[in-house]
Amino acid sequence: MVYIHAWQEYQDAAEALYAKSPTTTRYVVKWKSSEGKLVLKITDNTTCIKFKTYSSIFLNRFEALNLSLMEKMQNRRKVEPPAQPDEPMPVAPSAGDTAPVSSAAPSAAGAPAAGGVKKKKPKKKK
Template identity: 45%
Template sequence: MVYVDSWEEFVERSVQLFRGDPNATRYVMKYRHCEGKLVLKVTDDRECLKFKTDQAQDAKKMEKLNNIFFALMTRGPDVDISEVSGKEQAEQQQAKKGRGRRQ
């Protein structure tokens, strides 16, 4: 198991790991409330990457990583992840609902 210190490196290596073997890659989140620690783990049973944090601000980063993995899992491993923006995109879609005339 390798604990990665840099968030950007963890995301980059996790995406590479998923693209290498999408059927065998797992993504696990573990939160320990008593310690206030969040551990993210990505593994394909050959390589295991972990990122540990106790910062509340990293929750937004985790949300973006979740969106990246959702896009990779639903659209395929060759999708361009630069277009995955996360919460802003969902808010725009919510704002579009209800506009227009009823018929």
């Protein structure tokens, strides 16, 4: 087992190991709260790579690595937002049109806004 001390090296090695053999690769995360230690381990039964840290600075990097590996494990690609159209948006109706304009999200009278739950009134005591 090899501990890698630089995060970027570990991330590159972990993603390369998974890309090499995705069916046999296992990824393990161990957190010891009493010591404040985080240990990451990835193996494919022949190669084992580990990373150990006591610093909370690596939590964002750890989360990014998890997301990257999970996307690969689920065989999904990142969805990119659609490109902006080159044509301008249609112009509002002219003054001659008398069609009423409605809001995108109509609300019922007395209903709470934004889909909230309306509280029940307490029962009256006799």
